[in-house]
Amino acid sequence: MLRFSAFLLLSLVACLVSAIKFDLEALPSSTAFAHRKCLSQHVGDNTMVIVTVKVGEGYNQRVDLEIFDDSESINKYATRRDVGEQGARLAFSTHADASIFVCFTNTLSDGFNPGPNYRRTIDVDYDIGAEALDYSKIAKAEKLEPLEVELRKLEKVVQEIWDEMEYLKRREAKMRDTNESTNERVQWFSIITLLTLVSLGTWQVMYLRRFFKRKRLID
Template structure:
């Protein structure tokens, strides 16, 4: 899967930099290719940080003073949202102004789209049709992996539902027996009480 986005990144003071983040969910052990194009801009420094929101909070890359085109490739370590965050800070002594901004062109390619098939075609001397078949093979493999992941998740959810259902059943039985026991005790207690007060025989 590939996605592209283009936006203006206003410059802020380096004391309080503002981040602009793009988020994308990516499964574990998936190749990700991030292509960034930064427009020219004076008195500004663009920074980039790539990380995920998993429990281990994996950091994939961190760059400062980005200019021109940058390609970053990595494999994910967990099923999580990948965040690509940008900052644009002004050089010291420069005051914020609407004219200070940089245009960011971001492409996010995941899985089969992230592989460099041109290099592969040159290395293995593949025909264009063979390259397309390799792409399709990778896409099909990703679909199979996704189906396996969904199947595993469905099994876990089913186990959780069955476990919850069993607990609710036991809790219902416990509540029922408790109510029956309290009702029986109440009847005997009231009978004894009324007999003691000689209200009934």
């Protein structure tokens, strides 16, 4: 029963693995980079990530790959030129709590005109955190039983869920503080605007009253 429960929970958290498949049109070198295709996934700091890329067949085309994040330092994790049909498997650990971008460029060879026939199918798989660990090596190194391995996976997944909840909690608190600060500023701005309008209205009434008195239009 415990083994079945562990398997069921692992099935429920399988959404941590992302798989995307799309066609990438080949363009001349002068415009290919400007029309590159990028996929993004937010990943926490110091998290293991494995990106597996499979490229479909295509002639007179070169698919280049670049992986980086959108942190202040813009960390670059991998660059691959001419990813062929053999594909690529890239593993790295993140250096910042940021979004990871996997960008593809399909460059058409010189002398060929772009067309619907010049495109390649890109298949991308993300393995993040617990899904990126090689539990077979861990099991051999620590001599773990299959059930212990499943429990180790569950422990890692639960820890990641907890970290994600803590991250969302911090973001919610930050957004709440920002909203409260904005509301307070709007409130003071409204009060100052109201006082300014009342002051201007009073000044205008007094000025017009003095003006009409000088012209002897009112007593």
